Amino acid sequence: MRALLLAGAASVASLFAVGAGVLRAAPARGAVSGRLDAPERTLARAGNAIVFLEPRGGGKAGSAEAPRKHVVRQRDAKFVPSFLVIARGDTVAFTNDEVEALEHNVYSFSEVKKFDLGLFGSNGETRDVTFDSAAGEVSIFCSVHKFMEATIYVAPTAYHARVDAAGKFTLSDVPAGEWTLRTWHSSKRYADEVLAITVKEDATATVTVPFGRRQ
Amino acid sequence: MSRRGLYAVAIGSAAALLACTPARQVGERAPGTGVLAVTVRARAREGVRRPSDYDASPGAPARLDYDRLDGVVTWVEPAAGAPSAPRDRHVLRLGPAGFEASVAAVASGARLVVENASAAPATIYAVRCFDAGTLAPGASVEVTPRGAGAHDVLVDEREEVRATVFVAPTAPCVVTRTRETAELAGLAPGSYTVHAWHRRLPPAETTVRIEPDRRTTVELILTVNGLPR
Numbered sequence: 001m002r003a004l005l006l007a008g009a010a011s012v013a014s015l016f017a018v019g020a021g022v023l024r025a026a027p028a029r030g031a032v033s034g035r036l037d038a039p040e041r042t043l044a045r046a047g048n049a050i051v052f053l054e055p056r057g058g059g060k061a062g063s064a065e066a067p068r069k070h071v072v073r074q075r076d077a078k079f080v081p082s083f084l085v086i087a088r089g090d091t092v093a094f095t096n097d098e099v100e101a102l103e104h105n106v107y108s109f110s111e112v113k114k115f116d117l118g119l120f121g122s123n124g125e126t127r128d129v130t131f132d133s134a135a136g137e138v139s140i141f142c143s144v145h146k147f148m149e150a151t152i153y154v155a156p157t158a159y160h161a162r163v164d165a166a167g168k169f170t171l172s173d174v175p176a177g178e179w180t181l182r183t184w185h186s187s188k189r190y191a192d193e194v195l196a197i198t199v200k201e202d203a204t205a206t207v208t209v210p211f212g213r214r215q
Numbered sequence: 216m217s218r219r220g221l222y223a224v225a226i227g228s229a230a231a232l233l234a235c236t237p238a239r240q241v242g243e244r245a246p247g248t249g250v251l252a253v254t255v256r257a258r259a260r261e262g263v264r265r266p267s268d269y270d271a272s273p274g275a276p277a278r279l280d281y282d283r284l285d286g287v288v289t290w291v292e293p294a295a296g297a298p299s300a301p302r303d304r305h306v307l308r309l310g311p312a313g314f315e316a317s318v319a320a321v322a323s324g325a326r327l328v329v330e331n332a333s334a335a336p337a338t339i340y341a342v343r344c345f346d347a348g349t350l351a352p353g354a355s356v357e358v359t360p361r362g363a364g365a366h367d368v369l370v371d372e373r374e375e376v377r378a379t380v381f382v383a384p385t386a387p388c389v390v391t392r393t394r395e396t397a398e399l400a401g402l403a404p405g406s407y408t409v410h411a412w413h414r415r416l417p418p419a420e421t422t423v424r425i426e427p428d429r430r431t432t433v434e435l436i437l438t439v440n441g442l443p444r
Contacts, residue, residue, distance in 0.1 A: 045374060077276030102276070105260050107439050109417035116442035119262060141415055143260045143439050146277040188367040191342055214340055 028201035047187035052160035065158035079150035242401035286318035290388035322386035338371035
C-alpha cells in the first residue's frame, strides 16, 4: 500500500510542479529521432559521437531534469569508462577500484571544470565532482600514470544521446519548443554541426544532420 | 675519492651540463637586442611519491616521468604596444612511421610548412586550423594555421597517425621537453610574458624584462599543485 501511495505521489509530481504556491502543468514533451548523414567509414572514424540540445533564443540554460550521478572507476590504471557524456549539474563519482594497492590522483585543468582530487587508494574509495559551472569537453588525467586519460563531455542539458554505429540517435522526453541540436565527436576528424529544430508536443521530430566536413 | 664517488660526480656534472645546454635556438642575435633562455620543468603533485618509489616490475602501469615530458610549447608575449618578434616558419613533417614530432608550434599568422616525407600520398589537416590537402610523396605546402591553441593534426589515409599543432598567440614560440633550455634571441628590449603549455598539465606563465645585449634566464614550472582541491 505504501509503495502504491509513493508511486501515486510520484505520478502527481511528474504532472505538476509546485512553484510559489501555484500548481503548474508539466511541460508538453516530444522527441527527436535522427541520424548523422555520412558514409559508414566516416562514422566509424568519428570516435565517440554525441548529439545534444540547447535552448534556442536565449532560453534557460540547463534543463528541468534532476541532476544525475555517474561513476568513473579506476581499474588496471585506466579510467572506466574512458568516455562519458553527462548533463551540466550532474555529479561524477571517481572510484578507485584497483584490486591491488595503487593510488591515483584524478585532476582536470579544462576551462569547463578545474579540480584536483588528490591521491586516493584502492578498496573503492570515492571522490565526487559536480560539473555545474559550464558545458563542454573535460579532459581527465592521473598525475601518476602515463596512460590514464578520460574525456567527459558536459552537455548543456540532459537532452543528449550517443550516436550509434549506423549514425542514428534518439532524444526522448524533450520539452516542446525551439532547440539547437549540436554534434560533438572525440576524434576531431570532422567539423561539428549545428541545426535548429522544433520539438512539438507528443510528436517526434525527425532530423538528418550532414556530417563529415573537414573544415 | 672512491671510483663510485667519481662516477657520481661525473654523472652529476653531465646532467647539469645537459640541463644548461641550449638545445633549441630561435631567432637571430643582433646588437641592441636581448636573449631569453627559458627552461620549463614539471613537478608531480605535492605528496606524490617519486617514480622510483613505485613498483617498477614488468607489467606495472607506466608512470609519468616529469623530467622527460615531450611536447612543451613555450612562447613569448610582448607587453602591450611593444613590437612583436618576427614570425618564423615552422615545419611539420610526416615520415614513414608517422609525424616526426608529436607537437609542432607556430605563432599566429606564421607559415607552417607541411611536408609528406612518407612513401604514400597523405591528406594532412587539422579541423578549423589548416588543410594542406593531399600531398604526394616528397611534396610540401605552406599553410597559415588559424585559431590559437592546440589542434589535432590528422592524416586521412592513416587513421592511427596523429600530431598536435599549437598555434601560439604571439612569436617567438618553440617546442622543447622538460628540463631542456631554449634560447630565444633577437628580442627587443622591454617587458614580456613567457608562457608554457603541455597537454597534460595546467599552463604556466611569468613576466620577464629583456635588456639590450644581455642574456636573461627564466624557469617555468608546470604542475597540478595550483588546481582547486
